[in-house]
Amino acid sequence: MTTATLPIRAARPKGWWGMVVFIATEATLFGTIVGTYIYLRFHNAHWPPPNVPKPPVLTPTLLTAALVLTSIPMHIASRAAGHGRRETAWRATLLAFVVQLVYIVWQLHDYVHTIHVYDPQQSAWASVFVTMLGADHLHVLAGVLLSAWFVIRIFSRLTRYRIVGLQSTAFYWHAVNVITLVVLAVQLSTHL
Numbered sequence: 692m693t694t695a696t697l698p699i700r701a702a703r704p705k706g707w708w709g710m711v712v713f714i715a716t717e718a719t720l721f722g723t724i725v726g727t728y729i730y731l732r733f734h735n736a737h738w739p740p741p742n743v744p745k746p747p748v749l750t751p752t753l754l755t756a757a758l759v760l761t762s763i764p765m766h767i768a769s770r771a772a773g774h775g776r777r778e779t780a781w782r783a784t785l786l787a788f789v790v791q792l793v794y795i796v797w798q799l800h801d802y803v804h805t806i807h808v809y810d811p812q813q814s815a816w817a818s819v820f821v822t823m824l825g826a827d828h829l830h831v832l833a834g835v836l837l838s839a840w841f842v843i844r845i846f847s848r849l850t851r852y853r854i855v856g857l858q859s860t861a862f863y864w865h866a867v868n869v870i871t872l873v874v875l876a877v878q879l880s881t882h883l
Contacts, residue, residue: 710859714866717830721870724823728877731815738881739816743809745881746820750801755875758794758831759868761787762861765838769861777849780857784845787864788838795835798828820878827874834860834867 732738739745768783802824809817837860844853 704855706855706859707862710862714863717866717870720826721823721873724819724826725873725877728819728823731819732880735815739820740814743814743817746805746809746878747801748879748882750797751875751878754794754797755871757790758871761790761794762865762868765861765864768841769858772845772849772854772857775849777845780849781842781845784838784857785842788835788842791831791835791838795828795831798831802828823874823877827871830867830870834864837863 764783764787768780768787771777771779771783805824806821809821811818811821841853841857841860845857
């Protein structure tokens, strides 16, 4: 009688698990900020305050849609790197990076304007709103820097370390995009 050999299942790399833990902490941070927003929303008669203009809708929605679409080339880059296709991984990462860079430059420009229009010291709404947007933009900026790093690093060659890093970065982008969608939903909720 022979015993069947079971296939060996490869464990996820430590870098991937590190990104999972990091994303979990970031989800907790945003859960707290959004929870604060919702709590204050239901404990204030006027939300936002009546003397404050409502946030814009069109530009943040279009920019968020563009950012969310970068999950596609990041996923392609992650898969291509895993299969050793350096050129495809590099091109997909570069495409995602360009869109992400346009997004963050535009949003940071608008954020400076937002801080002047919605002074965080004037109301609880402005404070939590500006904090939520700022935290989201910081996370997008971190992702843009990661994408830039891999555009530079995988241009020349693909190593196991770079593959794991790119796959972890793609995972991070998916999480950032989900967070950004939640932030947009909260932003648009002022119009309901």
